[in-house]
Amino acid sequence: MEMTLPPPALAEPGSAPPGGSRRPLRLPVAAALAVAAGAALLLALPPFDLWWLSPAGVALLAAAVHRRRLRAGFGLGMLAGLVLFVPLLEWTTIGAGWLPWIILAVLQSLYIGLAGLAGAWVSPLVDRWRALWPLLAGLIWTTQEFLRDRTPFGGFPWGRIAFSQGDSPTLRLAAYGGAPLVTFVVTVAGGALVALFWRRSGVLGAAGFAVVVAVLLGGPAALPLTATTGPSTTVAIVQGNVPRLGLDFNAQRRAVLDNHVKATVQLAADVASGKQKQPSLVVWPENSSDIDPLRNSDAGEQIQYAADTVKAPILVGTLQRTDVPRDNYNVGILWNPGTGPDLAQQYAKRHPVPFAEYMPLRSIARVVSERADLVSNMLAGDHPGVIDTGAVTVGDVICFEVAYDGLVKDVVDGGAQILTVQTNNATFNEAEALQQLAMVQLRAVEHGREGLMVSTVGVSAFVDAEGTVHGSTGFNTAAVVVRDMKLDGPRTLATRSGNRPEVVLVVATVIALVGVLPLRRWRDSIDGDSVKVSEEQ
Numbered sequence: 001m002e003m004t005l006p007p008p009a010l011a012e013p014g015s016a017p018p019g020g021s022r023r024p025l026r027l028p029v030a031a032a033l034a035v036a037a038g039a040a041l042l043l044a045l046p047p048f049d050l051w052w053l054s055p056a057g058v059a060l061l062a063a064a065v066h067r068r069r070l071r072a073g074f075g076l077g078m079l080a081g082l083v084l085f086v087p088l089l090e091w092t093t094i095g096a097g098w099l100p101w102i103i104l105a106v107l108q109s110l111y112i113g114l115a116g117l118a119g120a121w122v123s124p125l126v127d128r129w130r131a132l133w134p135l136l137a138g139l140i141w142t143t144q145e146f147l148r149d150r151t152p153f154g155g156f157p158w159g160r161i162a163f164s165q166g167d168s169p170t171l172r173l174a175a176y177g178g179a180p181l182v183t184f185v186v187t188v189a190g191g192a193l194v195a196l197f198w199r200r201s202g203v204l205g206a207a208g209f210a211v212v213v214a215v216l217l218g219g220p221a222a223l224p225l226t227a228t229t230g231p232s233t234t235v236a237i238v239q240g241n242v243p244r245l246g247l248d249f250n251a252q253r254r255a256v257l258d259n260h261v262k263a264t265v266q267l268a269a270d271v272a273s274g275k276q277k278q279p280s281l282v283v284w285p286e287n288s289s290d291i292d293p294l295r296n297s298d299a300g301e302q303i304q305y306a307a308d309t310v311k312a313p314i315l316v317g318t319l320q321r322t323d324v325p326r327d328n329y330n331v332g333i334l335w336n337p338g339t340g341p342d343l344a345q346q347y348a349k350r351h352p353v354p355f356a357e358y359m360p361l362r363s364i365a366r367v368v369s370e371r372a373d374l375v376s377n378m379l380a381g382d383h384p385g386v387i388d389t390g391a392v393t394v395g396d397v398i399c400f401e402v403a404y405d406g407l408v409k410d411v412v413d414g415g416a417q418i419l420t421v422q423t424n425n426a427t428f429n430e431a432e433a434l435q436q437l438a439m440v441q442l443r444a445v446e447h448g449r450e451g452l453m454v455s456t457v458g459v460s461a462f463v464d465a466e467g468t469v470h471g472s473t474g475f476n477t478a479a480v481v482v483r484d485m486k487l488d489g490p491r492t493l494a495t496r497s498g499n500r501p502e503v504v505l506v507v508a509t510v511i512a513l514v515g516v517l518p519l520r521r522w523r524d525s526i527d528g529d530s531v532k533v534s535e536e537q
Contacts, residue, residue, distance in 0.1 A: 184505055353399075393418075437469065450485045
């Protein structure tokens with residue numbers, strides 16, 4: 001009896017070889033995993049702080065895109081990115097409205113889409129050497145953040161993997177390689193996690209990947225951190241609050257200034273009565289005086305009264321107007337008791353936020369949003385925020401600048417003994433403030449310097465050099481917090497190495513992406529031969 005064998009299953013060009021052993025997950029399953037990946041990455045960040053979900057999110061997306069066509073990998077990455085960024089950036093609607101919010105979220109999601117595409121691209125390499133999956137995942141995610149942190153218009157680093165690790169042992173890695181190293185290690189753990197659970201890995205292989213995950217996520221707890229070695233000084237942060245949250249903040253300039261003056265005068269009374277220690281420095285937040293005190297004598301007199309009463313210099317967050325309408329600088333300026341403003345000790349924000357503090361492509365932006373012309377033209381400063389107060393040398397960055405690696409490193413290189421972040425969250429919400437505080441935690445560990453964040457409405461807090469938060473305030477309330485801050489400390493490895501580790505990882509990513517090309521060509525030729533044989537049969 002003659003037996004007729006069925007023809008082999010046809011393979012899609014560019015997909016896995018026939019036979020079913022290397023097929024991708026079914027598309028509905030992959031889409032569900034991509035959604036779960038975005039949700040996991042979101043929940044890892046403040047205000048949820050489920051840091052252990054970051055490697056899980058990386059693993060879920062890696063599984064979703066593995067062995068898929070490139071466009072499918074990009075689409076699944078975009079899907080995960082939208083699930084992450086649309087809710088994460090919802091606070092931007094208060095100042096910009098819904099359309100710019102969605103545009104920003106989509107733009108950020110494009111980079112996660114590229115990570116998904118890259119994950120699909122390296123599938124042949126993973127299929128041949130599964131042990132490379134963790135390394136490839138780490139390289140892809142670190143390079144994705146490298147690009148997103150810098151492009152377009154200077155980048156927008158919000159939602160980085162590293163900023164989700166405030167309560168994790170991996171935060172300590174920041175002292176050795178900054179935010180890029182934290183992201184790299186967490187995402188390598190994510191790659192090991194997907195390798196552990198992906199179909200058949202064998203007992204020994206599964207055990208090996210499990211050990212990698214445990215060591216990468218728990219091992220950094222044993223890493224030593226540089227201790228601050230200098231003396232201490234007493235610093236006060238003043239959160240004066242605003243009458244009303246939202247864009248109407250800008251119409252309340254005098255009330256906001258009065259709130260910060262009143263809170264500082266009350267601090268002076270508490271010092272006189274022994275309830276508080278005498279501070280050597282008082283820090284007010286960004287926009288604590290949106291009235292330029294160098295041009296408005298009444299505002300200047302009020303700040304001088306506060307400094308004289310508290311008997312300490314005040315680092316004031318204010319705007320400096322220029323002779324050109326709408327052009328201004330966002331500055332922190334030292335205001336001394338008795339002598340007034342020290343124009344040699346001030347910092348103008350170096351990285352104004354596009355579309356919020358200045359408007360690129362303003363004529364096009366008017367078509368997108370009717371609020372485009374509400375945005376002024378904030379000018380960029382030209383030097384790092386190193387301010388000598390007499391008692392302490394402050395490294396000042398303003399608001400979103402804390403998210404940018406180089407801006408914070410510059411102040412430490414300039415001799416900063418402590419880090420200060422002046423911010424105004426009145427036009428955002430508590431979630432945004434907590435996300436920003438997580439960045440301060442990372443920066444303090446990264447550079448071995450104690451830091452603080454002070455906001456008009458909260459959250460304000462101190463952070464020690466191990467990333468522990470002290471004296472955190474509530475949101476939409478007035479508060480004054482006083483703390484002794486330790487000064488100085490050895491330069492960490494992260495400070496000394498700068499962006500070199502990140503550049504090495506990016507170069508390694510390029511090599512890996514190029515190196516997989518011969519494997520992809522070989523696989524495509526095998527697929528083509530399989531299709532040809534099937535057609536002949």
